[in-house]
Amino acid sequence: MPITAGALGIIGGNSIFIYDSLSINLDSHIRYLSGILLAIGLMYWFILPDILNKKKEFTVLTILIVVGGLFRLIGAISIGVFSPIIIFALIMELIIAPSVYIGHRRIIGLLK
Secondary structure, eight states, X not given: OHHHHXXXXXXXXXXXXXXXXXXXXXXXXXXXXXHHHHHHHHHHHHHGGGGXXXXXXXXXXXXXXXHHHHHHHHHXXXXXXXXXXXXXXXXXXXXIHHHHHHHHHHHHHHHO
């Protein structure tokens, strides 16, 4: 997911996520954040072959996703907008990512 969403944001900027033209500064910021999201996805991909030995890396990447999700949630609450895209992102960031992390930790515990 992060690789796909990041790549789409880099290629399309705000036109991928927002259906009207906005400022050049906002478009630049969206592309920058999409690049970071793409990098997070690539890092997950990079550690996948040796995931059982990459606990620290997996933890850091998951924390980045969850913290971003918490601030997305704060923003959605303060603005009062929960569009389908925001809800999907929140589910991925605050439910799926932590669940995968917890499962990863349990598997490591079972293998010890």
